[in-house]
Amino acid sequence: MSETSPAQRRPSGELEASVLAALWAADGPLSPAEVQSALGGRLARTTVTTILTRLHDKGAASRSRAGRGFAYSPIQDSAGLTARRMRSELDKQDDRNTALARFVSQLTSEDEQLLRTLLDAADDTPQRPGTGPQAAP
Template sequence: MTATDGERRPAGELEASVLAALWAAGRPQSAAQVRSAMPQPLARTTVATLLARLHEKGVVGRSPGTRGFVYFPVEDSHGLTARRMHRELDQDGDRSTVLARFVEGLSPEDETELRRLLGESGQ
């Protein structure tokens, strides 16, 4: 059974698809425009609901359009990933241990890059 046969899609799949459509457009889009750019066959109201939820989460901004709102991403995909990482870090009371475990799991290449970035920010 596929998601189009009534099975629920994985959490975040549709939001990711909405964001991909907004990033690809490169300019503010209405719910109808986002819907037409998405690979999934969804109702405009479903896309409007997804956009409203993303706006509530602070992931997309919106401004008045001709009819309703037009939406735009507030960050690129890398910024969004960084925001998620910060949110996860903020949910644990022992930041030092979380950061230590994170660094322990880095590949040598990622560790080198992190050291380089930290060196640049300290100058």
């Protein structure tokens, strides 16, 4: 019998989030079998391997040869991955101004203040050559 029926499907991204959590909790790279074990053996190894391969293809995990297979490591922590996803979504927009304006308009006042503080701090940081406002054509 399968683990979940179609009526009990997991929310989108739940398995990837679980696998990433196992990678983040590890002290080093994990094989699919080790990830499976870290998740309590609830998933088939083929499912874990598929998820790890997808995470690698998306750039969320790196892999290195380990025997006949691979061992996987997260590329970024949770906050870094969230930032990367936000940037990816923004890059898909034809009208970045509107997308950013709508994002900012939905922030809580605390998040808005935090964003202002972060932007002010970024303005005070010396820019690398070829970046920042001076780099614009």
